[in-house]
Amino acid sequence: MSKALDIPTVQKVAELARLKLTDDEIKAIAGQLKAVLENFEQIAAVNTKDVEPLVTPTDLRVHFREDAVVVQPDLDAFLANAPARSGRLFKVPPVV
Amino acid sequence: MDLTFATSSEIAAAVKNKKVTALEVTRHFMNRVQTLDKQINAFVTVNEKAEEAAKAVDAKIASGKDPGALAGVPVAVKDLLCTKGLRTTASSKILGNFIPPYSSTVVSRLEAAGAITIGKTSLDEFGMGSSNENAASGIVRNPWNPEYVPGGSSGGSAAALSARMASAAIGTDTGGSIRQPASFCGLFGIKPTYGRVSRFGIIAFASSLDQAGPMAHSTGDCALMLETISGSCSHDSTSASLEVPKWSQLLKDDVKGMRIGLPREYFAEKLDPDVDRVTKEAIEALKARGATTVEISLPLVKHAVPVYYLVATAEASANLARYDGMRFGHRSSNAAHGDLDDLYSRSRGEGFGPEVKRRIMLGTYALSSGYYDAYYAKASQVRRLIRDEFLKAFESCDVILSPVCTSPAFKIGERINDPLEMYLNDIFTTSTNLAGLPGMSVPAGYSSKGLPIGVQLMGRHWDEAKMFNVSLAIENALGAAKARRPHVI
Amino acid sequence: MxxxxxxxxxxxxxxxxxxxxxxxxxxxxxxxxxxxxxxxxxxxxxxxxxxxxxxxxxxxxxxxxxxxxxxxxxxxxxxxxxxxxxxxxxxxxxxxxxxxxxxxxxxxxxxxxxxxxxxxxxxxxxxxxxxxxxxxxxxxxxxxxxxxxxxxxxxxxxxxxxxxxxxxxxxxxxxxxxxxxxxxxxxxxxxxxxxxxxxxxxxxxxxxxxxxxxxxxxxxxxxxxxxxxxxxxxxxxxxxxxxxxxxxxxxxxxxxxxxxxxxxxxxxxxxxxxxxxxxxxxxxxxxxxxxxxxxRGELPELPLKRAERFQQEYKIPEYDSFVLTQEKEIADYYEKVVKASGNPKSASNWVMTELMRELNDAKKTFAQSPVSAEQLGAMVMLIDKGTISGKIAKTVFAEMWATGKNPDVIVKEKGLVQITDTSAIEKAIDDVIAANPAETEAYRGGKEKLFGFFVGQVMKVTKGQASPDMVNQLLKKKLAGG
Structure with missing residues (x-):
């Protein structure tokens, strides 16, 4: 299961998750997650042949939304928390 | 009337009958927050508009309208629930001074029933933790002994309520976050069946496990609060369209003939002697009232902690991707100019605390290419087996009883450096979330050091009613909830 | 390929x-x-x-x-x-x-x-x-x-x-x-x-x-x-x-x-x-x-199936069937014209040439056409009944496009009814022959190409309203018979 959670793997995962970690953090997390995953190995022993994965644990009936538009009365409230804006647009570093 | 120690339903009745105004009640509890919270640190934000809301309730009563079942009841709301216009932080730096443009369904329903949101309470950041030591606004202290943790993640709600800075509280529970702090702080706390309470507007930790629920000083208040916030919500695809029973009216101190299941595996764990003693006292009390006990076996629950952490962190890693510093929240000022990825990584690296980062890392890893099958998919399969095991166990019993935790509250700082140790502490509570069952913590006694200890009840899907009856029987038989008062009060 | x-x-x-x-x-x-x-x-x-x-x-x-x-x-x-x-x-x-x-x-x-x-x-x-x-x-x-x-x-x-x-x-x-x-x-x-x-x-x-x-x-x-x-x-x-x-x-x-x-x-x-x-x-x-x-019950007939049906049911060429089924609107319009006229071939010609050209020029969709399918069908029927000639139909169509009026109203208002009265056509032919002795002479001398000239003259005299078939038939007889 866990093929030694080494430093490069932890770095790769941190990049994937867009988390800037210090070298110390990486070292600490590698150690902690290694211990955690070693403990978690235990589930490999459970026989799950032909068992369908469970996501939602209760039997709920799916309900759909009717196709109707609801206009927000206070659109500015959805923009007000933005760290940077230009007019009514969100301003971000260049994406190309 | 002594507002501090009155039940929520007593307060609502008094307000409704104009024995006291909602404003007086709100001011009373607000004053307590001002004096007591310096020692506890339960609140992240106090609601400046609470008095305004109380006046609106009084005005409603004056004009002869029904003010609702919770008229004037001051409620402490976990800071994971969005409150329109009132800062919501998830106890995280990453949300900065986020002002939600909308309210969660739970808060809307409480306010529609006349409850007053007195403030937003601290939690382990994003609900991730069992001690309330992982909070941007600092450690929360247990009113029973400020050297001890209040539990988590709904530690602020539990501490605020325990010190009577509110009349009732709302928590959320992903793997025990209502039940464990309720047990540590001597409160009733229920995590309802998955789908009973709308998750809309509740900042997501793990979507298939999260449920909000009340904490209260009595079974009756707990039932009243839960029936107020439950029910179908058109904004949440996973909310059940079932009718919500009026639990507060159906409540009966009658367990005659009730079959109480005792899971062999839970009692085989190394238990603190005080927890062992208190749990046995609760069982004996129920037997004395005519219940029978049945030994049941849940062999797979020993895997509940790994399954829980793999599923919860996988879901969390995606749920927390929206905190990217683009539309709201913390944006780093240290990123290389014009470098989008650097801005993402630094904003998130600076904004999230260590435990959240650890869990995002674990969850990302569990879903990543090459590991998905062994971790996330495997855990989801074992999850089904665990649920099915519970469903089978309920064929021979009506309610399952167990300890909430292996020990009472522990000291601040004692476990913070050992994540695995902290995770394993969730052994008795996580399986309930995995199986979607309702679970409840009921005050049952005290440790030799005078810390509260609760017992856990678990019910069938949608059968909160039986749990409430067992809870009331324990409440009346043992009188633990009223027997002592916390140190800070 | x-x-x-x-x-x-x-x-x-x-x-x-x-x-x-x-x-x-x-x-x-x-x-x-x-x-x-x-x-x-x-x-x-x-x-x-x-x-x-x-x-x-x-x-x-x-x-x-x-x-x-x-x-x-x-x-x-x-x-x-x-x-x-x-x-x-x-x-x-x-x-x-x-x-x-x-x-x-x-x-x-x-x-x-x-x-x-x-x-x-x-x-x-x-x-x-x-x-x-x-x-x-x-x-x-x-x-x-x-x-x-x-x-x-x-x-x-x-x-x-x-x-x-x-x-x-x-x-x-x-x-x-x-x-x-x-x-x-x-x-x-x-x-x-x-x-x-x-x-x-x-x-x-x-x-x-x-x-x-x-x-x-x-x-x-x-x-x-x-x-x-x-x-x-x-x-x-x-x-x-x-x-x-x-x-x-x-x-x-x-x-x-x-x-x-x-x-x-x-x-x-x-x-x-x-x-x-x-x-x-x-x-x-x-x-x-x-x-x-x-x-599934609400599914319309799909374009390819519909084109194939058009070919079989209406006996129109493959190419026409594709043009007429490229949009549902067009195919629906066409089928209404067929229904109103009873003439699938003629209906397809009118839809594909005159109507599509006008719609294109005016940048209009079929839904916006000033000529309804029922009107176009009625016009095709007027041709088939011999009320108007194909040539006159073009005038009628232009008028329909401009005014949105029904074809029979236009025909009546403008007096565009086709002349099918033998004596009237014969009179026109006689007049043309009389007015063009040289050409008549040449035709009879074997210059048969001039036949088109005579048709044109007769149509001119009748303001295009004479039935072309009858003109052809009678003119041949008159020119030959002298």
């Missing part, structure tokens, strides 16, 4: 992913409007801006439209399909994941048929799944700006098998899918507004080989002509690489129509690890059979 296509000993292998925007009023998972062209961030809410705590709820119409298209593509509709989260960070993707479908899509295993160069072609449909669109970024050098009006708009992604082998096939396939979407009225098909976008997967192999070589994806093409040109360029580029021994990398490229070339957008090495997993905020979509059957 024919064996002499321009790629010599190479065979291109092409598959297409089409993103079709479903024409719902509200977004896929929230009640914000999907209307195009609104003000900046005017169509947003807590869900499509991914505010903390917001949750998705599926738009029923989007499901219905997707099922409809799936059925039209001959797909199997899964009774249980699952929404999954596709994770990547991008500022126009507010949640940090796109809700899509992964291992359990709504529609699978279909096919599309179309005719190219008179040959029936078939492309397999691997799957068609629902997903949400991202927002729109605009770039301003130092920074980019994000508009989330489009974020969360419902899309149906239609994935073909790698079954096409020429740029023309690929373009015609895309046109066919576009036509079907329009037929079902589940997508407005507007290419400029991005309602229909193609990602083309292209690889090249030696003819006769069955292997699949490294493929390149050309993303986001929004014109059929560009589909053809981009693929053509890419095939030639890859052949060139193979000839010179250069390695073809698995990468994503973009097409630049101005330079008519493709260029690299990102390489495989930068490819994402999307970490798909079932979205726990949404339940498995469980479809009742009755719901699917209800949608």
């Amino acid at each position: 024919s064996s002499n296509h321009p790629f010599g000993s190479y065979e291109p292998v092409i598959g297409i992913e089409i993103h079709a925007q479903l024409s719902t009023k509200s977004k896929m998972f929230c009640a914000s409007s999907t209307e195009f062209g609104a003000g900046d961030n005017d169509h947003i809410c807590e869900v499509c801006t991914a505010m903390p705590g917001a949750l998705p709820v599926v738009n029923k119409k989007a499901i219905e439209y997707s099922i409809k298209m799936g059925l039209a593509l001959g797909c199997q509709i899964r009774d249980r399909s699952v929404f999954s989260r596709k994770q990547y960070f991008y500022p126009d993707l507010p949640k940090g994941y796109q809700i899509s479908q992964f291992d359990l899509p709504l529609c699978e295993h279909g096919k599309v048929e179309y005719i190219l160069d008179g040959k029936k072609m078939e492309v397999s449909i691997t799957r068609a799944h629902m997903e949400e669109d991202a927002g729109k970024s605009t770039h301003h050098g130092e920074y980019s700006l994000i508009n989330l009006n489009r974020a969360g708009t419902p899309l149906l992604e239609i994935v073909s098998g790698p079954d096409m082998h020429s740029p023309q096939e690929a373009a015609e396939y895309a046109r066919t899918v576009h036509k079907i979407l329009r037929y079902l009225d589940v997508c407005d098909g507007n290419l400029e507004e991005g309602s229909f976008r193609c990602d083309c997967n292209v690889s090249v192999r030696k003819k006769g080989e069955t292997i699949f070589n490294t493929r390149v994806e050309i993303k986001n093409i929004n014109s059929f002509r560009f589909v053809e040109k981009a693929i053509e360029y890419e095939i030639l580029r890859q052949i060139d690489c193979m000839e010179t021994g250069e390695k073809i990398n698995q990468e994503t490229r973009l097409y630049d129509p101005d330079k008519n070339r493709t260029f690299m957008m990102r390489s495989k090495e930068e490819a994402h690890d999307y970490r798909y997993f079932p979205d726990p905020d949404l339940l498995t979509v469980i479809l009742e059979e009755s719901f699917v059957e209800k949608v």
Whole structure:
């Protein structure tokens, strides 16, 4: 299961998750997650042949939304928390 | 009337009958927050508009309208629930001074029933933790002994309520976050069946496990609060369209003939002697009232902690991707100019605390290419087996009883450096979330050091009613909830 | 394609992913409007801006439209399909994941048929799944700006098998899918507004080989002509690489129509690890059979089937049948003209020539035509009954187009009734013969080409209203008989 959670793997995962970690953090997390995953190995022993994965644990009936538009009365409230804006647009570093 | 120690339903009745105004009640509890919270640190934000809301309730009563079942009841709301216009932080730096443009369904329903949101309470950041030591606004202290943790993640709600800075509280529970702090702080706390309470507007930790629920000083208040916030919500695809029973009216101190299941595996764990003693006292009390006990076996629950952490962190890693510093929240000022990825990584690296980062890392890893099958998919399969095991166990019993935790509250700082140790502490509570069952913590006694200890009840899907009856029987038989008062009060 | 296509000993292998925007009023998972062209961030809410705590709820119409298209593509509709989260960070993707479908899509295993160069072609449909669109970024050098009006708009992604082998096939396939979407009225098909976008997967192999070589994806093409040109360029580029021994990398490229070339957008090495997993905020979509059957019952006749029926039922040429079925509106109009006139052949001529020309010139759709199908049918009937001649009909049609009046009213008002009275026509012929003695002499002397001249003269005298058949018949007799 866990093929030694080494430093490069932890770095790769941190990049994937867009988390800037210090070298110390990486070292600490590698150690902690290694211990955690070693403990978690235990589930490999459970026989799950032909068992369908469970996501939602209760039997709920799916309900759909009717196709109707609801206009927000206070659109500015959805923009007000933005760290940077230009007019009514969100301003971000260049994406190309 | 002594507002501090009155039940929520007593307060609502008094307000409704104009024995006291909602404003007086709100001011009373607000004053307590001002004096007591310096020692506890339960609140992240106090609601400046609470008095305004109380006046609106009084005005409603004056004009002869029904003010609702919770008229004037001051409620402490976990800071994971969005409150329109009132800062919501998830106890995280990453949300900065986020002002939600909308309210969660739970808060809307409480306010529609006349409850007053007195403030937003601290939690382990994003609900991730069992001690309330992982909070941007600092450690929360247990009113029973400020050297001890209040539990988590709904530690602020539990501490605020325990010190009577509110009349009732709302928590959320992903793997025990209502039940464990309720047990540590001597409160009733229920995590309802998955789908009973709308998750809309509740900042997501793990979507298939999260449920909000009340904490209260009595079974009756707990039932009243839960029936107020439950029910179908058109904004949440996973909310059940079932009718919500009026639990507060159906409540009966009658367990005659009730079959109480005792899971062999839970009692085989190394238990603190005080927890062992208190749990046995609760069982004996129920037997004395005519219940029978049945030994049941849940062999797979020993895997509940790994399954829980793999599923919860996988879901969390995606749920927390929206905190990217683009539309709201913390944006780093240290990123290389014009470098989008650097801005993402630094904003998130600076904004999230260590435990959240650890869990995002674990969850990302569990879903990543090459590991998905062994971790996330495997855990989801074992999850089904665990649920099915519970469903089978309920064929021979009506309610399952167990300890909430292996020990009472522990000291601040004692476990913070050992994540695995902290995770394993969730052994008795996580399986309930995995199986979607309702679970409840009921005050049952005290440790030799005078810390509260609760017992856990678990019910069938949608059968909160039986749990409430067992809870009331324990409440009346043992009188633990009223027997002592916390140190800070 | 024919064996002499321009790629010599190479065979291109092409598959297409089409993103079709479903024409719902509200977004896929929230009640914000999907209307195009609104003000900046005017169509947003807590869900499509991914505010903390917001949750998705599926738009029923989007499901219905997707099922409809799936059925039209001959797909199997899964009774249980699952929404999954596709994770990547991008500022126009507010949640940090796109809700899509992964291992359990709504529609699978279909096919599309179309005719190219008179040959029936078939492309397999691997799957068609629902997903949400991202927002729109605009770039301003130092920074980019994000508009989330489009974020969360419902899309149906239609994935073909790698079954096409020429740029023309690929373009015609895309046109066919576009036509079907329009037929079902589940997508407005507007290419400029991005309602229909193609990602083309292209690889090249030696003819006769069955292997699949490294493929390149050309993303986001929004014109059929560009589909053809981009693929053509890419095939030639890859052949060139193979000839010179250069390695073809698995990468994503973009097409630049101005330079008519493709260029690299990102390489495989930068490819994402999307970490798909079932979205726990949404339940498995469980479809009742009755719901699917209800949608099936509402399916209109599809273009190719309809064209084939037109050929059989109305005995019109294949070409005409395709022109008349390219849009549902046209086919519906045509069938109404047939019904009103009882003359399918004539109806098709009038719709395809006069009406289409006028509509084109006026930039109008069939729905906006000032001449209704019933009116055009009535006019065709007037011709068939001999009330007016084909020639006069053109005048009548012009008048109908201009005034919207019924043809019989126009004929009456303008006195355009065809002259079928033998004596009246004979009188006109006699007058023409009398007035043109030289020509008469020449004709009778064997210059039969002059017959047309006499017809013209007679029609002129009768203001074009004489029945052409009768003029021909009587003129022949008179000129011969003297």
